[in-house]
Amino acid sequence: MTVGPSAAAPTLPPRPGGAWTPLTGAAHRIAVAVLLDGPLPRSELARRFDLSPGSLTRLSRPLLDSGLLVETTGAYDPTSGRPTRPLDVDESSHHFIGVKLTATTAHAVLTTLRARVVAAEEALLLDTSPAGVAATVADLVRSLASEVAEVGVDGVRAVGVSLGGRVGERGEVRSARYLGWSDVPLGELLEDLLGLPVVVDNDMLSLTRAEQWFGAARRCDHFAVLTIGEGVGYGLVVHDEVVDPPDAGVGLLGHFPLDPTGPLCPQGHAGCADSLLTISAVTARASTGLRRPVRYEEVLDLALEGDPVARRVVDDAARGLGRLVAAVGNLTMPQKVVLSGDGIRLAEVGRAALLAQVAADRNPLASPLDIDVQQTGFREWARGAAVTAIRTFVLGTRA
Numbered sequence: 001m002t003v004g005p006s007a008a009a010p011t012l013p014p015r016p017g018g019a020w021t022p023l024t025g026a027a028h029r030i031a032v033a034v035l036l037d038g039p040l041p042r043s044e045l046a047r048r049f050d051l052s053p054g055s056l057t058r059l060s061r062p063l064l065d066s067g068l069l070v071e072t073t074g075a076y077d078p079t080s081g082r083p084t085r086p087l088d089v090d091e092s093s094h095h096f097i098g099v100k101l102t103a104t105t106a107h108a109v110l111t112t113l114r115a116r117v118v119a120a121e122e123a124l125l126l127d128t129s130p131a132g133v134a135a136t137v138a139d140l141v142r143s144l145a146s147e148v149a150e151v152g153v154d155g156v157r158a159v160g161v162s163l164g165g166r167v168g169e170r171g172e173v174r175s176a177r178y179l180g181w182s183d184v185p186l187g188e189l190l191e192d193l194l195g196l197p198v199v200v201d202n203d204m205l206s207l208t209r210a211e212q213w214f215g216a217a218r219r220c221d222h223f224a225v226l227t228i229g230e231g232v233g234y235g236l237v238v239h240d241e242v243v244d245p246p247d248a249g250v251g252l253l254g255h256f257p258l259d260p261t262g263p264l265c266p267q268g269h270a271g272c273a274d275s276l277l278t279i280s281a282v283t284a285r286a287s288t289g290l291r292r293p294v295r296y297e298e299v300l301d302l303a304l305e306g307d308p309v310a311r312r313v314v315d316d317a318a319r320g321l322g323r324l325v326a327a328v329g330n331l332t333m334p335q336k337v338v339l340s341g342d343g344i345r346l347a348e349v350g351r352a353a354l355l356a357q358v359a360a361d362r363n364p365l366a367s368p369l370d371i372d373v374q375q376t377g378f379r380e381w382a383r384g385a386a387v388t389a390i391r392t393f394v395l396g397t398r399a
């Protein structure tokens with residue numbers, strides 16, 4: 001992972017209450033290691049960072065004095081049998097709010113420093129103008145913070161907001177088509193309203209950052225995340241770094257070709273990922289086949305019950321997803337592919353078709369792909385936004 005602040009990345013203004021950003025070098029690495037993997041014995045930290053016991057004591061002292069790290073008790077060194085005092089964080093010492101924006105709703109969660117969700121709320125976006133959305137989000141943040149009495153707005157260190165679209169380095173939304181926005185200084189608008197540090201991120205990148213630090217891929221330094229829902233999302237971590245290109249938010253994998261005989265997407269591609277895998281694509285095909293309008297979950301339930309039309313639609317889509325998973329596996333050679341997104345139940349209901357397609361598209365000599373299916377709702381997306389805020393607080397950069 002990156003532990004040093006990067007010159008180009010956005011930073012949060014310093015804030016009273018023990019920000020981590022002033023930490024540098026080994027002290028910073030110790031703090032991050034304990035945050036992600038704690039409690040950690042001192043011997044493990046000394047080994048990991050090649051420090052003498054004396055250096056470790058000197059570096060960790062200010063972290064303990066500030067309350068950032070705490071000593072735990074009750075552990076014993078397995079070799080010497082002597083009691084040890086592993087280092088940990090008091091995760092409730094800092095709270096964060098994550099907000100995921102969809103076209104109609106703001107979903108928000110309040111989390112601890114380790115991204116454990118302690119409260120959740122949502123609000124309809126009745127006015128999708130930038131000022132309208134900022135006002136709704138600000139109300140939501142205040143309401144959520146005051147819901148947990150011991151936190152309050154003063155206990156929130158930073159707010160993360162994520163949305164599908166391109167986001168600039170200063171928290172400006174360069175484009176978010178579903179809100180009709182271009183060049184909206186959302187971060188600035190919200191900071192003015194809330195008086196809190198606000199960091200804005202692409203939703204797929206924030207979900208990937210959450211998987212890397214606190215999710216299914218936390219032990220991997222090279223993995224991919226694929227999501228299906230309203231669109232097809234893709235995130236990639238290489239050498240423990242989230243790949244964060246200017247085109248993140250365009251939906252680069254949405255038009256990836258999967259089936260030349262498939263339906264057309266609005267851009268005119270036959271059988272691209274968007275035309276086969278999105279919730280609206282699956283429901284449209286099932287509704288045509290069943291000759292009545294059906295909801296997504298109903299299509300999946302009907303397939304499970306053995307309805308032949310729903311089963312065919314689900315298996316076709318699952319095969320398409322299998323082809324995409326195999327392509328990602330073949331091209332980026334990850335240790336793991338995490339499947340997620342609000343439509344990902346398709347991977348469970350269509351599991352056999354998905355796995356058969358992955359196998360068909362892989363070299364038989366290749367190792368089996370490690371595919372991890374996560375159930376993801378809007379709360380998980382909002383938690384991802386909170387993780388962007390946590391990372392910015394801890395690292396001084398959202399990267």
Ligand SMILES: [Zn+2]
Pocket residue numbers: 254255256265266267268269272273274275
């Ligand atoms: Zn397309």
